[in-house]
Amino acid sequence: MIDDEEPVRGATVRLLQRLGYDAVGVEDGEAGLRYLRRRPAQLVITDMQMPGKSGLEVLLELRARDPQLPVIAMSGGDSSRQLDLLGSAGLLGAVAVVLKPYTVDELAAAVRGALATGPP
Numbered sequence: 001m002i003d004d005e006e007p008v009r010g011a012t013v014r015l016l017q018r019l020g021y022d023a024v025g026v027e028d029g030e031a032g033l034r035y036l037r038r039r040p041a042q043l044v045i046t047d048m049q050m051p052g053k054s055g056l057e058v059l060l061e062l063r064a065r066d067p068q069l070p071v072i073a074m075s076g077g078d079s080s081r082q083l084d085l086l087g088s089a090g091l092l093g094a095v096a097v098v099l100k101p102y103t104v105d106e107l108a109a110a111v112r113g114a115l116a117t118g119p120p
Helices: 006-018 029-038 055-065 085-091 104-117
Strands: 044-047 071-075 096-099
Touching: 006 104, 029 044, 029 055, 044 055, 055 071, 071 104, 096 104
Parallel strands: 044 071, 071 096
Antiparallel strands: none
């Protein structure tokens, strides 16, 4: 789970662990990409709006590096309401999108679906 907001990142990782997944959290896009260079993952969940390397940049780099890796895009939305970050993420290869705040069922369904269907 890549998210710059610690409360969201921590809660999401704990939820995924309670659901039986081996989950880790990192604080931004660059740290997430560094982590994934060292350790393989079956799924990546990334926030779209982060300082530094955005979730869209993370998604593009992951698509170029490993097109088979499923990525779930997550966002609370653009405060200006002028960007459709989740729609853009879907067009760029995210297998699912989750709007924050999410429910346990929404996140669990997205993760199950992403792992079942695999790459875009």
